[in-house]
Amino acid sequence: MAFxxxxxxxxxALIASERIDRTKVALAGAALLVVTATLDQAQAVDAIxxxxxxxxxxxxxxxxxxxxxxxxxxxxxxxGQWSRGRPLHVVLALxxxxxxxxxxxxxxxxxxLIVPITFLLADAFDIDPVPLVIIEIxxxxxxxxxxxxxxxxxxxxxxxxxxSFGAFLTNLAPIAVLxxxxxxxxxxxxxxxxxxxxxxxxxxxxxxxxxxxxEDASEARRMLPVLVLTIVAFFVHKPLHLEPATVALAGAxxxxxxxxxxxxxxxxxxxxxxxxxxLGLFVMVGALEETGALAEVAxxxxxxxxxxxxxxxxxxxxxxxxxxxxxxxxxFTAAMIPVVDTLGAGDDAxxxxxxxxxxxxxxxxLVAAAPNVAASGMAARAGAPIGFxxxxxxxxxxxxxxxxxxxxxxxxRYA
Numbered sequence: 024m025a026f027x028x029x030x031x032x033x034x035x036a037l038i039a040s041e042r043i044d045r046t047k048v049a050l051a052g053a054a055l056l057v058v059t060a061t062l063d064q065a066q067a068v069d070a071i072x073x074x075x076x077x078x079x080x081x082x083x084x085x086x087x088x089x090x091x092x093x094x095x096x097x098x099x100x101x102x103g104q105w106s107r108g109r110p111l112h113v114v115l116a117l118x119x120x121x122x123x124x125x126x127x128x129x130x131x132x133x134x135x136l137i138v139p140i141t142f143l144l145a146d147a148f149d150i151d152p153v154p155l156v157i158i159e160i161x162x163x164x165x166x167x168x169x170x171x172x173x174x175x176x177x178x179x180x181x182x183x184x185x186x187s188f189g190a191f192l193t194n195l196a197p198i199a200v201l202x203x204x205x206x207x208x209x210x211x212x213x214x215x216x217x218x219x220x221x222x223x224x225x226x227x228x229x230x231x232x233x234x235x236x237x238e239d240a241s242e243a244r245r246m247l248p249v250l251v252l253t254i255v256a257f258f259v260h261k262p263l264h265l266e267p268a269t270v271a272l273a274g275a276x277x278x279x280x281x282x283x284x285x286x287x288x289x290x291x292x293x294x295x296x297x298x299x300x301x302l303g304l305f306v307m308v309g310a311l312e313e314t315g316a317l318a319e320v321a322x323x324x325x326x327x328x329x330x331x332x333x334x335x336x337x338x339x340x341x342x343x344x345x346x347x348x349x350x351x352x353x354x355f356t357a358a359m360i361p362v363v364d365t366l367g368a369g370d371d372a373x374x375x376x377x378x379x380x381x382x383x384x385x386x387x388x389l390v391a392a393a394p395n396v397a398a399s400g401m402a403a404r405a406g407a408p409i410g411f412x413x414x415x416x417x418x419x420x421x422x423x424x425x426x427x428x429x430x431x432x433x434x435x436r437y438a
Contacts, residue, residue: 024314027061031307031350038390039411046296049303056310070309071302072353074268075131075175075393079298081271082135085253087292088278089246090139093238099143100233108148108225110218111211114158117141118207121159122166125394126199128257129267130167130174134159134398142405147231149224152407154214156398157414158207161386161421163394165206168382169199172261175393176347176356176381180374183360194375198432202383202425209424213417242283249278297400304390308354317358320346333438335366336376340433343380344426348387356381372437379433383425389414 034052038045056062062070089095106112117137124133137159145152167173171181171191180186211218237243253274256263260270279286311317320342327338339359346355359377367373385392389399389411399409 024316024319026059027056027307027310027314028316030055030061031311034307035349035390039415041410041412044296045411046300046303049300049307051303053303053306056306062306062310062313066313067306067309070312070354071305072175074266075353076298076301077266077268078129078131078271079135079301079393079397080293081268081273081275082132083293084275084289085246085250085271085278086135086139087289088282088284089243089250091239091284092243092246093236094243094247095139096143096236097233099140099147100228100231100236102140103144103147103228104231104233108220108228110150110215110220113144113148113220114155114207114211114214114218117144117155118158118162118203118210122162122203125163125166126169126173126196128254129172130163130392130394131397132254132257132267132271133166134163134394135401138398138401142402142407147224147228148220150220151217152405153402153409153413154210154217156402156407156409157417158210158214160395160398160414161206161210161418162203163398164382164385164392165199165203165425167394168202168379169196172257174378174382174385175353176385177378179353179356179360180378183364184371184374186371186374190371191378194371195378198379198429201432202428205428206421206424210417210421245281245283246278249274249281294397294400294404296403297396300400301393301396304351304396305354308350311350312354312358317346317350317355318362320358322362332370333434336372336433336437337430339363339366339373339376340380340429341426343377344384344387344422347381347384348391348422351390352381352385352392372433375437376433379429380426383422383429386425387415387418387422389418391418 030052034048037043037048053067057064057067102116106116121133121137138156141155141159142152145155164174169192171177171188177191253270256270257267260267343359356377363373363377389395402409
């Protein structure tokens with residue numbers, strides 16, 4: 024356990040320093056854990072969330088194939104014209120769309136669809152895309168909090184408890200909406216100076232003919248129906264008993280069969296560094312879980328709270344947030360579920376506290392949630408990398424404000 028914790032802390036420090044590529048750090052850490060027999064090879068493979076990896080691969084292929092048709096440029100131009108070049112309207116359009124899609128699709132898929140449009144829109148207005156991508160990462164995690172299917176921690180909780188989609192919506196959506204409004208307002212004020220749009224850029228976008236941005240109409244007619252049907256399938260994947268990865272990979276497979284684009288450039292366009300970073304990260308976090316480190320953190324709640332229900336609810340909320348921020352909200356939620364099961368003893372309020380803590384805690388760092396990793400990988404590939412410390416400066420305040428609002432909500436509604 025000591026070795027696993029120390030190695031993870033060193034890896035996190037190296038990632039934060041940005042002196043060594045984060046993918047190299049994660050892979051080296053994973054390799055050390057296997058070589059030193061802290062985990063055996065089978066345990067390392069089991070620690071990887073293959074559903075997340077499959078979802079990312081499938082959607083990356085779909086995004087690549089549709090991107091070459093020019094449809095994202097068309098959407099970016101239309102969004103820019105709708106906003107009329109007003110920075111606040113640009114932020115509201117992107118953040119609002121991201122939050123809603125994250126709630127009813129899932130937040131990883133959403134950022135994979137929205138980020139390419141964001142870069143095109145930022146290029147058209149000649150503004151820095153990084154603030155917009157940071158806002159989208161944060162709003163994707165908040166929006167995903169609202170429903171059962173929006174964020175992986177909620178899916179894990181629902182799978183264990185059998186709580187319904189309606190129960191998640193009625194208990195989590197109110198605080199998610201309030202938090203979204205407050206956080207978007209704060210982030211806009213924080214980034215306002217970097218989002219100023221020159222009048223000539225605004226006029227240039229308003230004069231553009233969006234239809235001319237479609238570079239290959241016949242290819243768009245083949246790819247768009249596949250993309251739309253894949254998105255629709257995400258909404259109904261539960262009744263169909265299909266995992267999100269299955270939906271994404273099936274959509275990607277159909278698109279590859281129908282496209283006239285060569286296979287090699289499409290496969291090369293996949294964000295391989297992001298995928299390998301996640302593989303290494305999952306193995307390192309798996310070591311923390313396998314050695315009992317995560318369970319010890321979770322068990323500490325029971326001894327500290329002394330059986331007081333309100334203290335336990337808030338302990339679950341804040342412990343889940345801090346733990347998710349440090350490692351990743353998917354495995355930390357999995358580690359917390361048996362502890363909450365014991366503490367709550369049939370009281371659903373404990374599950375809502377866990378969901379809020381894990382989902383909101385996913386906004387604190389670049390490694391705290393899968394959408395953060397996916398979006399930052401796309402940003403790096405586009406030539407606008409988001410540094411670990413850069414994200415931390417905005418993610419931590421946004422998380423703290425979110426948790427304060429969640430604390431008040433839990434105390435008023437459940438305590």
